[in-house]
Amino acid sequence: MDFKKLDQLKGFMPKDEGLALTGWAEKFTCHGPALEIGTFGAKSALYIATGTSVNNQFVYTVDHHSGSEEHQLGEEYFDSDIYDIKLGRVNTVPLMQENLEKFDESKWVIPIIANANSVAPSWTTELGLLFIDGSHTEISAMNDYDNWNTKIHSQGALVIHDIYEKPDEGGQAPYLIYKRALQEGFKFYDQIDTIVCLIKT
Ligand SMILES: C[S@@+](CC[C@H](N)C(=O)[O-])C[C@H]1O[C@@H](n2cnc3c(N)ncnc32)[C@H](O)[C@@H]1O
Numbered sequence: 267m268d269f270k271k272l273d274q275l276k277g278f279m280p281k282d283e284g285l286a287l288t289g290w291a292e293k294f295t296c297h298g299p300a301l302e303i304g305t306f307g308a309k310s311a312l313y314i315a316t317g318t319s320v321n322n323q324f325v326y327t328v329d330h331h332s333g334s335e336e337h338q339l340g341e342e343y344f345d346s347d348i349y350d351i352k353l354g355r356v357n358t359v360p361l362m363q364e365n366l367e368k369f370d371e372s373k374w375v376i377p378i379i380a381n382a383n384s385v386a387p388s389w390t391t392e393l394g395l396l397f398i399d400g401s402h403t404e405i406s407a408m409n410d411y412d413n414w415n416t417k418i419h420s421q422g423a424l425v426i427h428d429i430y431e432k433p434d435e436g437g438q439a440p441y442l443i444y445k446r447a448l449q450e451g452f453k454f455y456d457q458i459d460t461i462v463c464l465i466k467t
Contacts, residue, residue, distance in 0.1 A: 275307060301417070302399065308365045331356075336402075382410060
């Protein structure tokens with residue numbers, strides 16, 4: 267992987283956190299594939315794929331590609347480059363495709379264009395690693411945790427992005443599911459900046 271090139275992609279995964287994702291994906295996907303909630307432009311998916319490829323495993327990455335609350339017109343992270351005027355909405359599919367085209371590691375990435383809540387009921391493959399990076403509203407983060415944490419292999423990992431302990435540093439929803447996971451038997455494994463890795467015990 268050309269990490270310098272990967273770091274230049276549009277997305278929400280800083281290099282230090284992305285490299286941590288690569289390492290955790292390599293370590294835990296010997297137990298099964300990885301699944302990501304929140305593809306956006308596939309930047310984080312490519313970091314994960316770099317790790318899963320070592321184990322000949324895929325990363326499934328789920329996104330409806332309509333953007334999260336903060337990406338919508340008039341919101342903090344609105345970006346006209348990902349707004350489709352014909353559709354009248356955010357559409358990150360073209361960005362994802364353009365980014366995946368640039369890297370051989372994309373052969374390990376399987377995009378699923380869907381709402382993660384709709385995919386979960388029919389998902390039966392045990393996951394070596396689950397990465398939650400979808401909508402950061404409390405209800406959405408709780409849904410992602412509730413719908414998907416049971417799909418993780420008994421020795422697999424749960425990775426959560428954007429952990430801020432204090433409300434003035436950032437939204438609290440990812441931190442809430444992190445604390446819930448700890449109460450429900452997951453154990454802290456590692457943290458780099460705002461990305462945390464827990465393991466099932
Ligand atoms: C913060 S972005 C993900 C950033 C990406 N992981 C990266 O590293 O660049 C969150 C993404 O979650 C997606 N999303 C929000 N709610 C979702 C849901 N219920 N199911 C699937 N995707 C969802 C949004 O469309 C958005 O692209």
